Structure formats: structure tokens, C-alpha cells
Amino acid sequence: MEPQKFTIDSGKAIVSQFVGFLLDSYDLTMILSIAPVLAKVLLPPQSSLLATFSIILSYSLTIIFRPLGSAIFGNLGDKIGRRADLIITVLGLGIASALTSVLPTYAQVGILSFILFVLIRIVVGIFAGGEYAAGHPFAMEWTPYKWRGLISGIVQGGFSFGAALAAVVEGIFISAYGLHNVEVFAWRYIFLTALAPAVIALAIRLSMRETPVFEDVKNKKLIRKTPLIDLFKKPYRKDFLQVMLYMTGMFFFAYSLFAFVPTILEHSPSVFPIGEADTIYSYGTYAAFAGAVMFGALSQYFGRRKLTIIWAIITFIVSIPMYYLLMSSAEVGNYILASIASILVGIITQGPWGIIPIYLSERFKASMRASGVGFGYSSGIFLGGWFSIYVPLMHEYLFKSIDTPTNVWFSTAVLLMIGAVLVGIGQYIGPETLGTKLVEETEIKQG
Known part of the structure; x- marks a missing residue:
């Protein structure tokens, strides 16, 4: 059954996700x-904008x-439960992110450094x-x-909060060590800090219980043999394709802030140094968090669909x-x-993300929810994930005279409009x- 009131387990699930x-965004x-810094560390000397695009493309x-x-992990989460899945993923995510701190530099091993990256x-x-x-279904x-x-907005806002936190941490390191020392060695310390949120999330998840909705799925014997494959069968296939189209646009929204606002602020004709540019960018990420929470809360009154279309x-x-x-x-x-412009971009581009955890959870049955939410969310990457190619192409062949040769502001605006x-x-x-109810009431006929 679905929970009727907040409990300690509800709080743990929300904080955990x-x-x-936050760690993902961090x-x-x-x-x-700090793409310009990584470009100097991991790549041979080349133009600043081209090197930055190389780092963004690698992402x-x-x-x-x-x-x-x-x-x-979505398929696994529908078969063994959400909790066990989350313990594995946060361990892997935290350790892999922190491993960036021990990479050799281009000066040490040549292009192998970028390959390892x-x-x-x-x-x-x-x-x-x-x-x-x-994680989203669990919360x-x-x-x-x-x-x-509201909770959907808060959970999704963790992504924007992670971006804001990372920008603040980078600003502190640049201020403490100076940009030159960050390029020489302190960039390693920055990536090592990813272990902190990973440890916090792991500690919380080890103390959590499985969700009552998934327990209901097990009790009703609704566990699917192939939940991921079922997404592509009738009648669920059309739902998945609709979600894929929607999420493609949402990824264009996301990276119009996270990928290109720092790029716009860090390259001429911008006159801001990298530390100041990061601070201005961080204001946009704070606003993004507020926008996601606001949008999620409003959707509970106006509806997810109507609010998003407007x-x-x-x-x-x-x-x-x-x-x-x-x-x-x-x-x-x-x-x-x-700073005002950065704040506006943060609210406009990240507000609609506030409904993603609940909207995707409501779109798929409990017995295939982890697969549906995970692969539905990620399906937007198939086309949306190549933003780092679309913007340079628009910049080079369509809008270079509007952008200016070293900035991509207009191409980024067009990316957002397409989104x-x-x-x-x-x-x-x-x-x-x-x-929509999150419990599943119809039994599956096993063939």
C-alpha cells in the first residue's frame, strides 16, 4: 500500500535520493x-574554446x-528491490568520481591521460x-x-544543489590555491571531495527499508520476468516513446544551463575571470533548485501536463x-x-525538472517502474546527449556571426528553443x- 503520512522511512528515502x-550533479x-583547467591538464595545447569543447564532448x-x-540497474531494481540497487549504485558512483583525482596528466603520459579520463x-x-x-521510484x-x-521538486532539486555546491567548492579551491596551482595539482583535491556525499548517501541507504509499494508487488506475485523488455511491448511501448520524446527536450533544457552557461561566462567577449564566472554560474544553480521545488509543488495543484506545456x-x-x-x-x-541572467536561466531551464521523479513514477506500473523511470529518463540522452555536438555545429555553420567567434550564446538559446x-x-x-496510484492493482499473466 502507499504511505498515508510521513514517517522516518519517508525522510530517509527523500534525503537518500x-x-x-546531488552526487551525480556534483x-x-x-x-x-572547470573544463578549461582539465583541458590544460589532460590535452595537448590548442585553442581555449576547442579544448573546452573536447572536455564537454567527453562528457x-x-x-x-x-x-x-x-x-x-532498473531491471535489477524491479526484480530484487530498490534498496539493494541504491547501495550498489552510490558506491560505484562515488568511487568512480573520486578516481578522477588520481589521473596522470598529459605531460606525464600523453593522450593516454584523456583516454583514461x-x-x-x-x-x-x-x-x-x-x-x-x-532512486526516484524509491523516494x-x-x-x-x-x-x-513538492517532494519530487526537492528530490530533483538535489541535482541543481549539487551543481551549486560544486561551483562553491571550486571557487573556494581557486581562491585558496590560485588558478595556477589548481591547474598544477589542486584539481585533484576538488574531485576527491566527491567521496563526502557518497559516504553520507551510503550510510543512509544502509539503514533504510524497502518501499511498501515494492513489498506489495512481491506479495501479489507481480514480479516480472523481463521488466525492461516489457517496456517495448504493447501496450507500454507507446508510453515509453512519448516519455522518450519528452525527455529528449528536457535534456536540452538541462544542458542549456549546466554545459553552456559556464562556457558563455568563461570565454570572450566575457571579461569575467574563471572564479568570478563560476560564482555567477552558481547563482543560476541556486535558482534552479528553487525553480524545481516551485514547479513540483505547483504541479500538485495545476497538473503536471498543463503546467509543463505553458x-x-x-x-x-x-x-x-x-x-x-x-x-x-x-x-x-x-x-x-x-547574475540576474544566470538566475533566470536557472529557473527557466530547471523548473520543469521538478516533476520528473513523480511524473515518470506515475507513468509506469510498479512492477516495471525502476526500468521505466530509469530507461525512460535516460532515453532522452539518445538524441539529447549530443548537445556538445549540436551547439558547436550551429555555432560554426549557422550562427557564428551572431554568437561572435569565441562565444555560443545564440546557439545555446536555439538549443533551448528546440528543447x-x-x-x-x-x-x-x-x-x-x-x-495516479503508485501501487499496482492488476496481476500479470505469466506466459
């Missing part, structure tokens, strides 16, 4: 916001492996894909109905003005206006999920 998702931000290559992690990113991607496959299945929207329309309209404000204020060094179209259509062709 918040910290676990690692991501470490890569993207794109690794997130393509997230669906594999979602497939493996990409291999670590692949491992991180696999465990990250498993993290939300079991939502412990949450009472009337609080689903938001997508607004996003399409404001994308270009918003990114122009970011670039133009960075060009003249206007810290206040750049808004996909998100709007994806939600329009899907059902309203508000009010």
Missing part, C-alpha cells in the same frame, strides 16, 4: 565548470552510457544511470500523495532575450546583470498523471 542525485559540474560520450546503467566517465555514467532508475513510493509534487511556450519566447542578457552583461563585466518545442509536444501527446 537528494544526496545521491561530478557533472566538476567536469563542465557527452560518457552520458551515452547512462541508458546502459539504467537498463542494468573518458573511461572513468563511462563508469560514472553507468552507475549514474542506475542511480535514478531505482516517490515512500511519499504520501498530497506531498508528491512553461514550454514561455521558454520558447524568452530564450534569446535571456541568453543575450547573459552574454552582453558578461561582455561589459556587469556582475549584477550577469521547449520537444517538451511541449511530448507532454501534449501524453496523459495527465496527477492522481
